[in-house]
Amino acid sequence: MMNANLPHTYLQPILEAELESVVGPDGFRSVDADCLCYSVDYYWVPRVWFDRDMPMPKPQWVVMPRTAQQVADVLRIANRYKLPVVPWGGGSGSQGGALPVQGGIVLDMKRMNSIVHFDEKSLTVTAQTGIIQQDLETWLQQRDCSMMHFAASIRSATLGGFLAHRGTGVLSTRYGKIEDMVLSLEVVLPTGEIIRTAPVPRHAAGPDLTQLFVGSEGTLGVITEATMKIHPQPEARHFRAYLFDNLSIGLEAGRRLMVDRLYPSTIRLYDAIETQKVVKRVLGLDVDGAYMVVGYEGHQVPVEFALKRTHEIFTELGAQDLGEEPGWHWWEHQLDFYYPPHTLDLPEAFGTMDTVATYDKIEGVYLAMKEAVEAISPDIIFMAHFSHWYEWGCMMYDRFVIKEPPEDAAEAVRLYNRVWHIGIEAALKAGGMINEHHGIGLKLAPFMEKQYGPAFKVLLELKKALDPNGIMNPGKLGFPFTTRPF
Amino acid sequence: MRGDTVSDVARLIVEDCRFCPMCRDVCTSGVVTGLESNTSRGYALLADRWYTRGVLPEGGADAFYACMQCGLCKATCVSDRDLPDAILTLRSEFVERHMQPRNVREARAKVMSAQTALNGASGISPYRPELGGITFAAGGLLTPEGIGPLVKALRALAEKHDQPFSVLESEIVCEHMLFDLGYRDDAVAAAGRFLKRLQESGVKTLITACSQCYDMYVRRYPQWGITWPEDVEIIHLVMWLEKLSLTPLPDAAATGRIWLYHDDASLARWSVMHDTPRAVLDRLLPGRWLEFPLNRERAYACGATGAMPLVRKDIAMGAAERLFDAALETAAAHEATPCIVTACARCSDHLDAARKALAAPVEVRHLAELAAGMMTTDAEGVAP
Ligand SMILES: Cc1cc2nc3c(=O)[nH]c(=O)nc-3n(C[C@H](O)[C@H](O)[C@H](O)COP(=O)(O)OP(=O)(O)OC[C@H]3O[C@@H](n4cnc5c(N)ncnc54)[C@H](O)[C@@H]3O)c2cc1C
Ligand code: SF4
Numbered sequence A: 001m002m003n004a005n006l007p008h009t010y011l012q013p014i015l016e017a018e019l020e021s022v023v024g025p026d027g028f029r030s031v032d033a034d035c036l037c038y039s040v041d042y043y044w045v046p047r048v049w050f051d052r053d054m055p056m057p058k059p060q061w062v063v064m065p066r067t068a069q070q071v072a073d074v075l076r077i078a079n080r081y082k083l084p085v086v087p088w089g090g091g092s093g094s095q096g097g098a099l100p101v102q103g104g105i106v107l108d109m110k111r112m113n114s115i116v117h118f119d120e121k122s123l124t125v126t127a128q129t130g131i132i133q134q135d136l137e138t139w140l141q142q143r144d145c146s147m148m149h150f151a152a153s154i155r156s157a158t159l160g161g162f163l164a165h166r167g168t169g170v171l172s173t174r175y176g177k178i179e180d181m182v183l184s185l186e187v188v189l190p191t192g193e194i195i196r197t198a199p200v201p202r203h204a205a206g207p208d209l210t211q212l213f214v215g216s217e218g219t220l221g222v223i224t225e226a227t228m229k230i231h232p233q234p235e236a237r238h239f240r241a242y243l244f245d246n247l248s249i250g251l252e253a254g255r256r257l258m259v260d261r262l263y264p265s266t267i268r269l270y271d272a273i274e275t276q277k278v279v280k281r282v283l284g285l286d287v288d289g290a291y292m293v294v295g296y297e298g299h300q301v302p303v304e305f306a307l308k309r310t311h312e313i314f315t316e317l318g319a320q321d322l323g324e325e326p327g328w329h330w331w332e333h334q335l336d337f338y339y340p341p342h343t344l345d346l347p348e349a350f351g352t353m354d355t356v357a358t359y360d361k362i363e364g365v366y367l368a369m370k371e372a373v374e375a376i377s378p379d380i381i382f383m384a385h386f387s388h389w390y391e392w393g394c395m396m397y398d399r400f401v402i403k404e405p406p407e408d409a410a411e412a413v414r415l416y417n418r419v420w421h422i423g424i425e426a427a428l429k430a431g432g433m434i435n436e437h438h439g440i441g442l443k444l445a446p447f448m449e450k451q452y453g454p455a456f457k458v459l460l461e462l463k464k465a466l467d468p469n470g471i472m473n474p475g476k477l478g479f480p481f482t483t484r485p486f
Numbered sequence B: 001m002r003g004d005t006v007s008d009v010a011r012l013i014v015e016d017c018r019f020c021p022m023c024r025d026v027c028t029s030g031v032v033t034g035l036e037s038n039t040s041r042g043y044a045l046l047a048d049r050w051y052t053r054g055v056l057p058e059g060g061a062d063a064f065y066a067c068m069q070c071g072l073c074k075a076t077c078v079s080d081r082d083l084p085d086a087i088l089t090l091r092s093e094f095v096e097r098h099m100q101p102r103n104v105r106e107a108r109a110k111v112m113s114a115q116t117a118l119n120g121a122s123g124i125s126p127y128r129p130e131l132g133g134i135t136f137a138a139g140g141l142l143t144p145e146g147i148g149p150l151v152k153a154l155r156a157l158a159e160k161h162d163q164p165f166s167v168l169e170s171e172i173v174c175e176h177m178l179f180d181l182g183y184r185d186d187a188v189a190a191a192g193r194f195l196k197r198l199q200e201s202g203v204k205t206l207i208t209a210c211s212q213c214y215d216m217y218v219r220r221y222p223q224w225g226i227t228w229p230e231d232v233e234i235i236h237l238v239m240w241l242e243k244l245s246l247t248p249l250p251d252a253a254a255t256g257r258i259w260l261y262h263d264d265a266s267l268a269r270w271s272v273m274h275d276t277p278r279a280v281l282d283r284l285l286p287g288r289w290l291e292f293p294l295n296r297e298r299a300y301a302c303g304a305t306g307a308m309p310l311v312r313k314d315i316a317m318g319a320a321e322r323l324f325d326a327a328l329e330t331a332a333a334h335e336a337t338p339c340i341v342t343a344c345a346r347c348s349d350h351l352d353a354a355r356k357a358l359a360a361p362v363e364v365r366h367l368a369e370l371a372a373g374m375m376t377t378d379a380e381g382v383a384p
Helices: A011-023 A032-036 A044-051 A068-081 A133-141 A159-165 A209-213 A247-259 A272-283 A300-316 A324-338 A359-374 A409-429 A445-466 B006-016 B028-033 B040-053 B060-064 B072-076 B083-096 B102-113 B144-160 B175-181 B184-201 B211-223 B237-243 B265-270 B275-284 B313-334 B345-358 B367-371
Strands: A061-063 A085-088 A105-108 A115-119 A124-128 A182-188 A194-196 A222-229 A236-244 A266-270 A290-298 A320-323 A349-352 A355-358 A380-389 A393-402 B134-137 B165-168 B205-208 B233-236 B257-262 B289-291 B337-342 B363-366
Touching (some): A011 A061, A032 A061, A032 B040, A032 B060, A044 A349, A044 A409, A068 A085, A068 A105, A068 A182, A068 A194, A068 A222, A124 A133, A159 A222, A182 A209, A236 A247, A236 A324, A247 A266, A247 A290, A247 A359, A266 A272, A272 A290, A272 A380, A290 A300, A290 A324, A300 A320, A320 A324, A349 A409, A355 A359, A359 A380, A359 A409, A393 A409, A409 A445, B040 B060, B060 B083, B072 B083, B083 B175, B134 B144, B144 B165, B144 B367, B165 B184, B175 B184, B175 B211, B205 B211, B205 B237, B211 B233, B233 B237, B237 B367, B257 B313, B275 B367, B313 B337, B313 B345, B337 B345, B337 B367, B345 B363
Parallel strands (some): A085 A105, B134 B165, B134 B205, B205 B233, B257 B289, B257 B337
Antiparallel strands (some): A115 A124, A182 A194, A182 A222, A236 A320, A266 A290, A266 A380, A349 A393, A355 A393, A380 A393
């Protein structure tokens, strides 16, 4: 396929020869079958588009670098031809972040998968960012360590993808999100310079450059290497399940643990629908109310104290103690939720809105979103669990399911987007933040200006300064599409 | 099953794939090439296109020949989708429609014209019914370097245990490879010829040292509508070794080496045989062998399956290199040369060739060689 950004057909082979000379013949692809496979990530819209045999957003070229220098050389070439470049990690993102909607070059990062340095003394590991997170975790576990980043997509997502989307794992309540785990980055800027951010995350040498690139979704550069904090394996790990009469009491229970600074490793609180449907289906527990799994880990003595204190607080709130077994059952089966047959799939339409707010607002956000989304049609179910907790608030993994969306792809997508708009508008109005760990991508791009107000200009100006030709992942994160779409 | 024809079944398998990428980390071809179209999800996406549109995008057929049939995606997918089998069905559809890539045609020609390294080798007794004992099926396309030491080892073991030993001569065509390449009719025809030869010979117990052959006789033949003769027992070599009275290898033989058992894809995932080879190793090297960190049904594939060394040597070598790296890493703490032990002749053949080509500081042994106490580094050619 010809690329409209190339003024003459004979430029195509010249460009291809240039790209191939950077990464070698085995690192360069342009045949249709290879390109097509970059048209679907874990966003529902490309799934349905593909399923209904609609034209897909494909790159013209797939380039697979092995080094930061190769990335830099590719970006320099792309600037000269003014071609879009889209970094691709594991393609597991749910926001359409890695989709090459304006064609151009997909930069598949998966060959940049080396572990560069292991610092046993400081407990850090430095790796290239195309490494699949599970591979890094396995490597660390062989050395009795762990990054403690147990996202459900650990087997499909890359370290770079998690950094680019500010991802999180099930033990985040104790160990933090990916942005809390990162010390330092190597980044290739859109114009091809290779930079390193400060070696440590706590300093007083100006604004934090590392955090500028964390969450930038490939729009401000390519993250090629990251130094991450790691942990020794804990002496003790405990899980326990409780049942609350309703969500409101469950939310208060979780808040009490956090403001009491008990630092659980996990709190997962399911609303009534998830308790009835999901917990029953996946974990085999037939209960009504608001189900919660709480976990602690670390040294035995403080863990025992925290468990005892938790029990006291929960008893005060009238919780039913379901014991350790269902807690461990959740830990061991946590990925089952995401696998067939439990995971949602076509023909249903579904989306995870993923909202975060302070404790004074979170229940209001939940109720406002539920009311707004379910008012659209009786065919739509809204449900949530609350799975990442902070001293000041928590994250809501709120999902909607449209049981029978229209057969016509365009109509189905229209309804789907309407639900998103209504749900997110309700969240913003109630004081919620539009996303906690899945990122923005294409899906939430229209809400960025609304979320940030005049502050969005700061991000826009940064984008302009770092990426003057707008080549990096155009259209994502609320930034403009390229001026010459094709 | 909902489908009526083989293709329907394949279609249902790929249709049911949710593209969830939860098998991304295990897909050997995807890990080796890094290319999305060479991952289990990529195959499922392309297969979906084939079944919905009836056409493949340019380069689609080539992509399917990057899958090495390692079975790791199936072993990982909790819903047990048999994607590798669907891929084989697709390949056979390409062959039917003459859409197979050129390297596949060339690979078929090679398989069809191959001679087993044993044909004409001196000193090997053909089967004599009056003596009974065990007969070894050598399989096609194994190199003299691979098959020679193996036969030598087997004969030594048989002699030591007073069992007459012979070789089933004249099998030349590897049905498994033909099937993997998509040439189903050729595979079935070759299987027919093999069975005819087997029955004519009067062999009662046939041993194979190739896990792919074993898988084919036990799993594929019935799928092809071929009935294995009731009066012939087929056993994998490790099953025979397990019954022998083996003694631990002397310490000296193991000096400077650390042994790692490689679960080959066919034996570990398709035949689900994990404990038998381990029981043999425990007797030969008590407390002196290691597991790879990923083992049994999760073990790395070495690149010998799916006709990979014939159609995509780059991927076959890449998989072997990955296994060598894992061996070196696992053995690092022991300050010894890692020696990879496998129960599959095709794996030992491929890994040995790869180790030489890549100049990898590892050794490779078939389990039978260990059992026979054959510890020299380099193969000694065709059995005398
Ligand atoms: C079954 C399933 C479960 C999931 N569960 C979780 C979960 O528990 N927690 C969670 O946080 N997420 C989860 N996700 C979402 C997804 O895994 C994350 O968003 C993850 O961060 C995506 O990583 P990836 O490597 O697949 O990136 P991709 O999808 O390939 O890309 C995502 C974005 O990152 C950019 N990018 C990728 N690599 C780089 C790089 N090196 N430099 C710059 N930009 C880059 C891309 O351009 C794109 O904008 C889940 C997804 C699935 C399919
Ligand atoms: S059989 Fe192996 S190579 Fe083929 S798709 Fe499955 S995991 Fe990948």
